[in-house]
Amino acid sequence: MLRRIVSMPVVLLCVITITFFLIRLSPGGPFDSERKIPPAIEKQLLSKYKLDGPILDQYRGYLGDLLHGDLRLSTKYRNRSVNEILAQTLPVTLILGATAFILALVGGIWLGTFAAARPRSTSEWLALSLTLLAISLPSFVLGPLLILVFAIKLSWLPVGGWGDPTQLLLPALTLAIPCAAVIARLLHDSLRETLAEDFVRTARAKGLSDSTVVLRHALRVAILPVISYLGPLAANLLTGSIVVETIFHVPGAGGFFVNSILNRDGFLLGGVVIVYCVLLMIFNLIVDISYRILDRRIQG
Amino acid sequence: MKVDFPRQALLPSLVLTLMTLLVIIGPLLMAPSSGLPGEASYAAPSFAHPCGTDLNGRDMLFRILEGGRVSLLVGICGAAISLLIGTSYGLIAGSARDAIDNVMMRVVDILYSVPRLIFILILINAFNERLQQCASSHGWDWLVSSSRIVILIISLGLIEWLTMARIVRGQTLSIKGRSYVAAAKVLGEGYWTILSRHIFPNLAGIVLVYLTLAIPSVIIDEAFLSFLGLGVQAPQSSWGSLLAEGATSINPLRNAWWMLLFPSLVMLATLLSLYNLGEALRRSLQA
Numbered sequence: 001m002l003r004r005i006v007s008m009p010v011v012l013l014c015v016i017t018i019t020f021f022l023i024r025l026s027p028g029g030p031f032d033s034e035r036k037i038p039p040a041i042e043k044q045l046l047s048k049y050k051l052d053g054p055i056l057d058q059y060r061g062y063l064g065d066l067l068h069g070d071l072r073l074s075t076k077y078r079n080r081s082v083n084e085i086l087a088q089t090l091p092v093t094l095i096l097g098a099t100a101f102i103l104a105l106v107g108g109i110w111l112g113t114f115a116a117a118r119p120r121s122t123s124e125w126l127a128l129s130l131t132l133l134a135i136s137l138p139s140f141v142l143g144p145l146l147i148l149v150f151a152i153k154l155s156w157l158p159v160g161g162w163g164d165p166t167q168l169l170l171p172a173l174t175l176a177i178p179c180a181a182v183i184a185r186l187l188h189d190s191l192r193e194t195l196a197e198d199f200v201r202t203a204r205a206k207g208l209s210d211s212t213v214v215l216r217h218a219l220r221v222a223i224l225p226v227i228s229y230l231g232p233l234a235a236n237l238l239t240g241s242i243v244v245e246t247i248f249h250v251p252g253a254g255g256f257f258v259n260s261i262l263n264r265d266g267f268l269l270g271g272v273v274i275v276y277c278v279l280l281m282i283f284n285l286i287v288d289i290s291y292r293i294l295d296r297r298i299q300g
Numbered sequence: 301m302k303v304d305f306p307r308q309a310l311l312p313s314l315v316l317t318l319m320t321l322l323v324i325i326g327p328l329l330m331a332p333s334s335g336l337p338g339e340a341s342y343a344a345p346s347f348a349h350p351c352g353t354d355l356n357g358r359d360m361l362f363r364i365l366e367g368g369r370v371s372l373l374v375g376i377c378g379a380a381i382s383l384l385i386g387t388s389y390g391l392i393a394g395s396a397r398d399a400i401d402n403v404m405m406r407v408v409d410i411l412y413s414v415p416r417l418i419f420i421l422i423l424i425n426a427f428n429e430r431l432q433q434c435a436s437s438h439g440w441d442w443l444v445s446s447s448r449i450v451i452l453i454i455s456l457g458l459i460e461w462l463t464m465a466r467i468v469r470g471q472t473l474s475i476k477g478r479s480y481v482a483a484a485k486v487l488g489e490g491y492w493t494i495l496s497r498h499i500f501p502n503l504a505g506i507v508l509v510y511l512t513l514a515i516p517s518v519i520i521d522e523a524f525l526s527f528l529g530l531g532v533q534a535p536q537s538s539w540g541s542l543l544a545e546g547a548t549s550i551n552p553l554r555n556a557w558w559m560l561l562f563p564s565l566v567m568l569a570t571l572l573s574l575y576n577l578g579e580a581l582r583r584s585l586q587a
Contacts, residue, residue: 011410018419022426132579136571138520140527140540141564144547148557152550159551232412239417243527247547257418258528261425269422276415 004288008281015277016066016270020059023266049075049267062270071271076263082271085256090275092162093245093252097237099168100175104233107176108183109226115184116191116222117214128188134181139240143174143247160249171248175240179233183226191222220294227291231284238276308580312573319570323368330362345558352558354545360558363537364566370538371519371567374453378518381457383511386464387503393465394472395495405469408462416459417521421530424451445536452531456518464510471506475499505585512578516571523567539567 037045046052050061050072065072071082115127137145150170151159161167194200195218203217242254253272260269337356345352352360393404428451435443443450475481476499484494519539525531526540533541546560 007406007410011414015414019422022419022422025426132572132575133568136516136568136575138523138571140524140543140547141567144543144550144560145564147547148550148555148560152555235412235415239415239524242418243524246528258530261421261530273415273418273422276418280414 004285008285011281012274012277016063016274017059019270019273020062020266021055023264023269024055024058049073051075066274071274072267074260074265074268076260076265076268082268085268086253086271086275089251089253089256092250093238093241093254096168096171096175096244096250096252097234097241099172100179100237100241101234103172103176104179104183104237107180109187109223111180111184112187112191112226113214113219116188116195117210119192119195127184131181131184131188134177135185137178139174139178140243140247142177143171143244146170146174147247160247162250167248167250171244171250174247175237175244178240179236183229183233186225186229187222190225191218194218194222224291224295227287227294230287231280234283235280238280306580306584308583309577312577312580315569315573316577319368319566319573320372323365323372326365327362327369330359330365352556352562354559355549360562363542364539364563367537367539367542367563368566368570370449370532370536371522371540372570374449374456374522374532374538375515375519377453378456378460378522379511379514381454382460382464382514382518383507385457386461386510387468387507389461390465390468390470391472391495391499391503394469395476395491395499401469405466408465412462417524420455420459420521421525421528423455424448424525425530427451448532449536452522452525456521460514460517460521464507464514467506467510468503471503472499475502509578509581509585512574512581516574516578519567519571519574539563543567 043052050065051058062072069083071086073079073081074085077085111127111131115124118124147159147170150157157170158164158167160171191214195214200213200218203213208217241252242257244250245252245254246258253275256268257272259265260272337358340349340353349359350361354360354363389404389408393401396404428448431447431451432444435441435447481494481498484498489497522531522538523540523543526533526538527544527547529541529544531540532538542563543560546556546563549556549559
């Protein structure tokens with residue numbers, strides 16, 4: 001566990017280094033696409049954004065600024081700092097992600113338990129087919145289809161935008177449904193295995209009802225694979241949120257991320273990547289700790 | 301390990317074969333004018349255009365089939381690369397000393413929890429121009445026009461190998477403990493002989509199964525990038541970029557649902573068949 005915490009800054013440093021050099025060493029600077037600017041002004045611009053001097057010095061300077069919590073200025077959205085942009089957009093992404101996370105978890109666990117509790121029945125087959133269908137519907141297929149049905153044909157929900165709880169529903173569902181399907185399948189497989197074990201038979205022999213056996217005894221053990229999937233799940237949600245935000249015109253960090261690649265806006269890009277990675281690492285650490293606690297409780 | 305061809309795999313394999321044939325032969329059979337801009341802009345599906353037409357009056361069926369070529373090509377080649385990397389990585393980790401194995405698997409764990417696709421996005425856009433310059437200086441015209449596809453294949457292969465590596469390592473560890481490997485060691489066979497003669501052949505089944513599961517992941521990743529406009533770009537198209545066009549053709553003012561629905565259905569059918577095939581093979585392998 002301690003090794004894990006120590007390794008986090010190392011991983012982060014690798015992430016920062018790779019991102020920095022990928023951007024700085026790719027051809028074309030951030031001011032290339034605009035009108036031809038006089039060399040003197042370009043030089044001034046480069047020095048304002050600290051893009052002058054040898055690349056290694058730039059790298060060292062960037063790391064120093066990062067240590068002070070300064071993600072620097074965006075080269076596209078002039079005079080706005082990356083910190084400012086992220087402070088505005090990140091809460092939106094986080095609300096969307098958290099809602100999708102909860103939806104995926106609740107829906108997935110419910111469906112997985114539902115299917116596993118009815119072995120070899122039509123409802124099990126139906127539930128499993130449904131999950132397979134959902135996994136084959138990536139967010140960029142599901143999102144527009146949901147808009148087509150619920151927003152345009154039925155006009156129940158808004159097409160996109162942000163600020164209203166009804167505007168949160170479709171994007172969150174789009175993000176959550178494929179993930180819920182993965183959780184349901186994982187849980188189903190492990191629950192089926194657990195339900196065949198001796199302690200479950202003992203519980204049944206004690207005369208406990210079916211639902212008590214499944215919910216109080218088996219689910220506790222069978223949930224472990226789902227918990228270890230939470231890390232990759234969070235990574236999926238963050239990546240997925242980029243495309244979902246584009247589809248539903250949600251003003252989150254994802255849109256800025258895509259634009260920053262197209263605009264060669266290096267520090268904004270770096271900022272988004274760093275913040276995403278830090279978030280994921282902290283989340284993974286929490287998942288790891290809770291896995292260990294749960295695992296120990298089961299073993300002991 | 302012998303994999304009997306299971307019955308549940310029959311339908312998905314048929315669908316996939318049919319899809320591949322259609323994608324390869326279909327555009328050749330259709331009238332050559334269907335891929336060119338026509339007069340009927342945003343025409344609804346009809347007998348002449350079974351899947352409707354797009355903004356420029358191009359036949360959607362033609363475009364879907366042509367986009368399928370790119371999507372399937374990227375999927376298969378990308379999965380093959382990930383197979384190569386994943387298998388060798390897993391094989392080395394599984395057969396190496398514990399300390400090396402630990403480090404190698406830690407790396408996989410870390411990569412699993414990092415948004416890999418985000419790095420690929422940066423990588424593609426950083427290297428595309430380089431590759432184009434390099435290709436044009438050597439006079440490789442085909443590479444200039446399809447540099448993005450080549451980069452997509454390589455970079456998606458570079459991120460989808462993690463699951464494969466884990467599975468292969470686990471399998472290698474379990475085979476390593478079998479008595480016939482111990483017997484081979486006693487007989488004085490070297491590390492590489494054991495690896496290639498005894499361990500590798502026994503991995504073939506499971507590798508095949510995970511190959512069928514890696515192809516859809518690569519197809520999805522490619523479509524994800526192309527949907528954002530950062531993967532395959534015009535004039536070329538793939539299912540991802542067609543879906544992106546479809547998504548923008550759906551709004552309260554103009555409802556060109558055919559531009560979204562048909563690419564979605566084709567992609568859904570392909571992914572569903574691939575997953576079903578993989579599942580069926582996996583189950584028959586476990587049984």
